[in-house]
Amino acid sequence: MSEEVLQLLKEKFPEAVVEIPEGTKDPTAVIRRENIREVALFLRDEIGFNYLSFMAGVDYPERFEVVYYLYSMGREPQRSNLGPLALKVYVEDKANPSLPTVSDIWPSAFQQEQEIYDMFGITFEGHPDLRRIFMWEGFPGWPLRKDFENRTFTFQELEPTRPKPPYW
Amino acid sequence: MAVALKTQEIVLNMGPQHPSTHGVFRMVLTLEGETIVDLKPVYGYLHRGIEKLSEGRSYLQAVPITDRLDYMCALTNEFAYAVAVEKLADIKPPERAEYIRVILAEFTRILNHMMAIGFLFNDLGAYFTPVLYAFRAREHILDLFEWVSGSRMMPNYIRPGGVAGDLPEGFIPKAKKLVDHLWKFADELDTFLSENEIFLQRARGVGVLPPDVAIAYGVTGPVLRASGVKYDVRRAEPYSIYDRFDFEIPTLPNGDVYDRYMLRLLEWKQSLRILEQALEQIPDGPVSEKVPRRLRPPKGEVYGRIEAPKGELGFYLVSDGSDKPYRFKIRPTSFVNLGVLREITVGHKVADVVIILGSIDITMGEVDR
Amino acid sequence: MDLENFLPFLGEIVARWLKGFLPVWLVDVIMMVVVGLLIILLMVVVVMALTLLERKILGRLQDRLGPNRVGPYGLIQPIADVLKLLVKEDIIPEKADKLLHFLAPVIIVVPAFMVWAVIPFGKKLVAADLNIAVLYVIALGSVTSIAILMAGWGSGNKYALLGGFRAVAQLFSYEVPMALAILSVVMAAGSMSLQKIVEAQSPLPFVLLQPVAFLIYFICGVAETNRSPFDLPEAESEIIAGYHIEYSGVKWAMFFLAEYINTFAISAMVVTLFLGGWKGPVLPSYIWFFIKVAIMVYVFFWFRATFPRLRIDQLLNFSWKFLVPLAMANLLVTGLVVKLDLGYWGKASAYWAGNILAGGLALYLLGRFTPKKALA
Numbered sequence: 001m002s003e004e005v006l007q008l009l010k011e012k013f014p015e016a017v018v019e020i021p022e023g024t025k026d027p028t029a030v031i032r033r034e035n036i037r038e039v040a041l042f043l044r045d046e047i048g049f050n051y052l053s054f055m056a057g058v059d060y061p062e063r064f065e066v067v068y069y070l071y072s073m074g075r076e077p078q079r080s081n082l083g084p085l086a087l088k089v090y091v092e093d094k095a096n097p098s099l100p101t102v103s104d105i106w107p108s109a110f111q112q113e114q115e116i117y118d119m120f121g122i123t124f125e126g127h128p129d130l131r132r133i134f135m136w137e138g139f140p141g142w143p144l145r146k147d148f149e150n151r152t153f154t155f156q157e158l159e160p161t162r163p164k165p166p167y168w
Numbered sequence: 169m170a171v172a173l174k175t176q177e178i179v180l181n182m183g184p185q186h187p188s189t190h191g192v193f194r195m196v197l198t199l200e201g202e203t204i205v206d207l208k209p210v211y212g213y214l215h216r217g218i219e220k221l222s223e224g225r226s227y228l229q230a231v232p233i234t235d236r237l238d239y240m241c242a243l244t245n246e247f248a249y250a251v252a253v254e255k256l257a258d259i260k261p262p263e264r265a266e267y268i269r270v271i272l273a274e275f276t277r278i279l280n281h282m283m284a285i286g287f288l289f290n291d292l293g294a295y296f297t298p299v300l301y302a303f304r305a306r307e308h309i310l311d312l313f314e315w316v317s318g319s320r321m322m323p324n325y326i327r328p329g330g331v332a333g334d335l336p337e338g339f340i341p342k343a344k345k346l347v348d349h350l351w352k353f354a355d356e357l358d359t360f361l362s363e364n365e366i367f368l369q370r371a372r373g374v375g376v377l378p379p380d381v382a383i384a385y386g387v388t389g390p391v392l393r394a395s396g397v398k399y400d401v402r403r404a405e406p407y408s409i410y411d412r413f414d415f416e417i418p419t420l421p422n423g424d425v426y427d428r429y430m431l432r433l434l435e436w437k438q439s440l441r442i443l444e445q446a447l448e449q450i451p452d453g454p455v456s457e458k459v460p461r462r463l464r465p466p467k468g469e470v471y472g473r474i475e476a477p478k479g480e481l482g483f484y485l486v487s488d489g490s491d492k493p494y495r496f497k498i499r500p501t502s503f504v505n506l507g508v509l510r511e512i513t514v515g516h517k518v519a520d521v522v523i524i525l526g527s528i529d530i531t532m533g534e535v536d537r
Numbered sequence: 538m539d540l541e542n543f544l545p546f547l548g549e550i551v552a553r554w555l556k557g558f559l560p561v562w563l564v565d566v567i568m569m570v571v572v573g574l575l576i577i578l579l580m581v582v583v584v585m586a587l588t589l590l591e592r593k594i595l596g597r598l599q600d601r602l603g604p605n606r607v608g609p610y611g612l613i614q615p616i617a618d619v620l621k622l623l624v625k626e627d628i629i630p631e632k633a634d635k636l637l638h639f640l641a642p643v644i645i646v647v648p649a650f651m652v653w654a655v656i657p658f659g660k661k662l663v664a665a666d667l668n669i670a671v672l673y674v675i676a677l678g679s680v681t682s683i684a685i686l687m688a689g690w691g692s693g694n695k696y697a698l699l700g701g702f703r704a705v706a707q708l709f710s711y712e713v714p715m716a717l718a719i720l721s722v723v724m725a726a727g728s729m730s731l732q733k734i735v736e737a738q739s740p741l742p743f744v745l746l747q748p749v750a751f752l753i754y755f756i757c758g759v760a761e762t763n764r765s766p767f768d769l770p771e772a773e774s775e776i777i778a779g780y781h782i783e784y785s786g787v788k789w790a791m792f793f794l795a796e797y798i799n800t801f802a803i804s805a806m807v808v809t810l811f812l813g814g815w816k817g818p819v820l821p822s823y824i825w826f827f828i829k830v831a832i833m834v835y836v837f838f839w840f841r842a843t844f845p846r847l848r849i850d851q852l853l854n855f856s857w858k859f860l861v862p863l864a865m866a867n868l869l870v871t872g873l874v875v876k877l878d879l880g881y882w883g884k885a886s887a888y889w890a891g892n893i894l895a896g897g898l899a900l901y902l903l904g905r906f907t908p909k910k911a912l913a
Contacts, residue, residue: 025255025470050383053473054504056484056497067484069471069499073383073399083405084471108386111507119219134212134536143220150224180695202699202849293846295765300599366766366845518699519769519848 003027005047005085013039018090026069028086033099036089040068040105048072049082052106055113057120059146064091064122066099097122119144138163177205180518184213188291188522191532195521202517207510211503214536222496227253227328227463230496234483235322237498238534240283241276243313244476246326251407252472252483253328257465259457265330266409267450271343272316272326273474274439274446278350279309280477281390281432281439284529288429289361291526292370298361305353308346315339328463330456340447347443354436362430371426375512375524378423385508389479389501391528394431395423401475408474412449413442428527462491469495476501478529498537502530540821545661548572572664576653584797585615591838598842625786630693633783637691642784642791645684648677649798656805657732659815659822670731671723674806675716678761681799682708685770685780688792692783700780703849704770707760710856711767715757717864718750721871722810725888735814742813746888749867749896751811753860758803760852762796764837766844767852804833859903866895 006027010017016035021028031039043049049070058065066089072082091097101124103110111133113124118132121142132139138161141148177200184192192213198206218237222230234249235242247269254261261269286302310320315336317323325332361367377387379395392399400417402410418434420427465487473482479501486495505528513521548568555564589611593603604611629638655670657663667673682705689701723729725747726737744751760767770780781792808814808829817825847855870891874884 023468025468052386053471053480053482054386054484054497054499056495058486058495058497067469069484071404073397086471106386107384108504108507111503115503133210134215136212143217148220150220178695180699202702289845293765293768294844295595295841297599297842300601304600364845366847369851370845370848517848517850 005043005082008047009039009043012042024086026084026086028088030088030090033089033091036087037100037102037105039087040102043070043085043087044105047082048074049085050106052102052108052112053084055109055116057116057122057144059120059144061146062092064094064097064120065089066091066116066122068102091122098125099123100125101127103127118142121145136162175200182521188526190287190525190530191535193525193530193532193535197518197521199518202519204513204516204518204521207513207521209506209509211536214532216537218537219496219498223493226461226491227465227493228459228461230493231327232322232324235324236533237500237537238476238478238481238502238531239321240531241280241477242322243272243276243326244474245481246323247273247408248472248474248476248481249483250326250328251474252470252485253463253465255472256468256470256485256487257328257463259329259459261330261457262454263409263451264334264453265455265457267446268331268335268455269326270408270410270413271443271446271450272313274443275309275312275343277439277477278436279306280529281436282306284432284526285357285361285429288425288523288526288529289367291522292367298357301357301360305350308349312339312343312346327456327459329459330454332456334455340450343443344447347440347447351437351440354433354440358433362433368426370519370523371429371527372424373422374425374516374520375527376422376424377508377512381511382423382508385511386504387479387508389476389505390428390431390435391479391505391508393417393419393435394427396421401473401480405473407472413445415439415442425523425527428529432529464489464491471499473499478502478531478534479505481534498534500534500537502528502532502534503537506530506535541660543821544659573654576664577650580650580653580798580801581794583801584794585619587797587801587834588618588793589615590834591841594835594838595842598839619790622786622790627786627788628783630783632693634691634693637687638783641684641688641691642788642795644687645681645795646791646798648680649795649802652677652802653798653805655731656802656809657735657814658826662815662823663732666730666732668728668730668733671719671729671734674731675712675719678715679709679712681761681795688784689780692780694783697780697782700770700782704763704780706849707763707767707769707852710853711757711760711860714753714856714860714864715761717861717868718754718757719810721747721750721864721868724868724871724875731809731814735809735816738813738816741885742811742816744811746885747811747867747871747892749863749892749899750871751807753864753867754810755807756860757856758807759837759840760856762799762803764796764800765841766846768841769846769849769852800834800837801830804830804837807833859899863895863899866898867892870895 006020006029009029010020013035016032016039018030018032021030049072051071051073053069053071056067058067068087070085070087089099091099097120099122101109101113103113103124110127110129113127114130114133116122117124117130118134119142124130131137135143139158140161177198180197180199182195182197184194194210194213196208196210197204218233222233225233231246231249234245237245250261250269253259282302282305286299289298290296313323314320316339317325317332377391377395379397382392382395383397388399396419398417398419401407403417415438418431418438420431467487467489469484469486471482471484473480480499481501482499484495484497484499485493488494509525509528513524516524552564552568555567559567589604592614593611596603604614607614607617629635652674654664655667655673685704685708686701689697689704722734722743725743726734728734728737763770781789784792808826812829815822815826870888874887874891877887879887
């Protein structure tokens with residue numbers, strides 16, 4: 001089912017789709033970062049992918065990737081048959097990574113984008129409330145990047161970076 | 169709201185240490201009298217960096233870490249991880265292992281729903297009595313888990329490729345007796361709790377979640393099905409051997425707190441149906457594939473998901489061919505379900521926030537990871 | 538001298554001995570002080586027993602044992618609790634209003650003790666047989682609301698403030714139907730003195746003549762003492778202990794003491810007004826009194842273990858929209874029956890008819906306007 005969707009996507013947005021990788025376990029399409037919003041609107045409204053399961057960020061040596069997994073969920077099981085569709089967006093600029101937000105298209109992206117910002121440092125343009133939700137404002141570094149050390153941090157190292165009361 | 173009277177809004181912090189926030193969850197409420205005007209959730213009090221930790225461990229070493237995600241139902245977390253890794257590395261576990269996994273997963277589902285119902289009533293104010301009745305039955309199930317895996321809470325039993333060891337002698341008859349007892353206990357709880365006048369007054373019409381809002385916010389699990397949307401990963405994308413069993417997916421139309429409670433009770437009974445069938449059909453045979461200790465899956469990425477008791481739990485794994493995962497992303501049920509909290513609480517009273525949170529049924533281990 | 542007159546007899550002997558070498562007025566004062574101290578001592582012992590009993594009974598209802606470590610069957614548990622509370626550090630928050638914070642426990646506990654001056658323990662065992670005893674009891678019950686508001690405001694904590702608001706709203710909403718229910722008993726008995734009300738309850742106790750008033754008074758009594766299912770001001774799972782959140786040590790013990798003494802007092806009032814007080818065959822009157830009060834206290838504990846809690850607006854709706862009209866209807870029926878001169882059994886049957894009518898109508902209306910389980 002999703003293979004036909006991929007073909008449809010390639011026909012409708014020829015310049016937006018960068019590539020459709022072969023041999024992946026789930027149907028994947030790589031989208032250009034400027035066109036992600038119009039592709040998302042097309043997928044949600046025309047085809048019916050109304051359920052964004054999650055967004056993940058991955059840190060490769062030459063770029064960041066943000067992966068969106070879409071499903072469709074209808075009121076009856078018969079309509080819940082559009083299987084997973086993975087959209088990937090490459091973010092080449094590692095110094096100032098940013099992407100347009102999709103939180104107004106799929107509201108479940110609101111919290112997921114906050115988490116990706118917190119863990120990777122990728123900003124989302126147009127997000128209403130982009131803040132660090134797990135770590136605190138002022139935490140040195142972005143935890144899930146590969147250049148962030150995978151070790152234990154001591155209290156003495158981190159205490160100066162914490163906000164002082166009153167902080168709400 | 170304050171047209172003729174000059175009132176002032178107060179900001180109340182239902183802080184991380186609170187008897188009813190189901191873990192260390194903080195909400196900053198803006199109140200006008202007793203009505204809630206705004207709610208801002210604050211996470212991060214239980215953030216342990218699980219995703220980063222797992223990047224430094226091999227695929228087998230990451231199994232105990234997945235236990236500690238949703239610590240109340242640990243076996244389903246391991247099940248989801250096993251499904252994802254098996255999808256990545258193309259391993260097919262043997263039949264007996266699949267049946268054992270399904271049996272333990274359904275017991276875990278019952279465990280979770282008992283606890284969710286009990287703690288919902290605790291939040292309502294019925295001073296621990298339903299909690300203790302539910303825990304009395306939970307103890308039987310936890311005894312079974314301890315017998316099988318050696319530990320009640322962090323079993324570390326379901327692994328990619330199968331399960332860690334075979335079931336002990338006499339497990340199946342004992343499990344069948346327990347299933348009979350649980351049928352009776354479900355009916356008992358139904359009699360005590362479902363027609364309680366005060367519960368009806370408190371829970372009917374409170375925290376209504378319309379179905380399109382639920383789908384848009386990515387809510388899954390009992391919360392979604394209580395709003396009328398019939399979506400269950402066991403039917404939408406069948407994994408393991410769930411397509412062999414005959415069970416229904418209950419839904420309820422209203423989407424308020426009462427419906428979420430009732431749906432958990434109905435799902436509990438459906439789980440008992442699956443358990444009866446699985447305990448009949450379980451074959452003999454090996455319990456694990458020969459999976460190398462340092463598993464090296466081929467390069468690629470995969471998303472494997474299951475229907476955990478709280479909703480859809482999945483793992484997005486990226487492998488670069490080595491024996492450690494390159495990216496270990498958890499799709500957390502409770503975190504995504506909590507996104508809808510603000511929508512459904514604004515306009516209700518302080519006393520309702522607590523029961524709405526209780527009916528969504530979160531575990532902070534999953535939210536914060 | 539029989540068992541009945543035991544305590545008054547003892548009092549007489551002591552008074553006569555003291556009159557031998559002290560002026561009469563001083564002996565009277567000393568006797569009053571001694572009686573007061575005896576009542577306070579009795580109350581403290583009863584509260585200690587009640588704390589242990591509540592935990593044991595709640596435990597048994599929840600399929601577990603209560604405290605059983607400290608002494609055989611946990612009998613020394615209350616003493617351990619009291620010792621712990623006495624040696625705890627007294628913490629006063631920085632933003633608290635010191636005077637209000639200090640006075641609130643005092644003001645809540647003194648009226649609780651004062652109520653016991655008029656309750657008849659036995660045929661000759663009432664400390665002060667006031668002829669406006671009922672008015673005295675209702676007035677003292679209202680002082681609790683001001684004390685709770687002082688505690689809520691003076692703690693400088695928003696949770697306490699919320700608890701204080703809810704408590705005041707609840708308490709004065711439930712005083713109106715309580716007063717109306719008591720009023721119908723007073724009209725039926727013809728006097729406000731508690732001793733005379735008990736004596737007017739032969740051969741039938743008022744619970745059989747005025748069942749609706751009994752239910753109304755019991756429900757309002759549960760609400761007045763902030764116990765489940767009306768324990769919203771100190772709701773543990775929402776605003777964590779509400780108005781006494783910032784109190785520790787002896788001051789918290791005072792709040793605790795006041796709550797249990799109030800529970801005991803409301804049970805005693807229910808027994809006195811409706812269940813025939815100290816009347817009963819064979820056994821001495823004070824033993825009957827304690828047995829009946831023990832049964833009512835058990836019902837209080839039973840409520841706590843069983844019911845979830847109501848929300849504040851549902852509480853207030855219940856009181857103003859249901860209990861007050863029902864109490865007024867009951868008052869109307871009582872007034873009619875008292876005015877008509879029908880003789881004892883005629884009056885009894887008239888009461889019955891009126892109550893069944895009013896109660897039936899109320900239940901029918903309740904049934905029509907509450908949410909049902911199978912709602913579409």
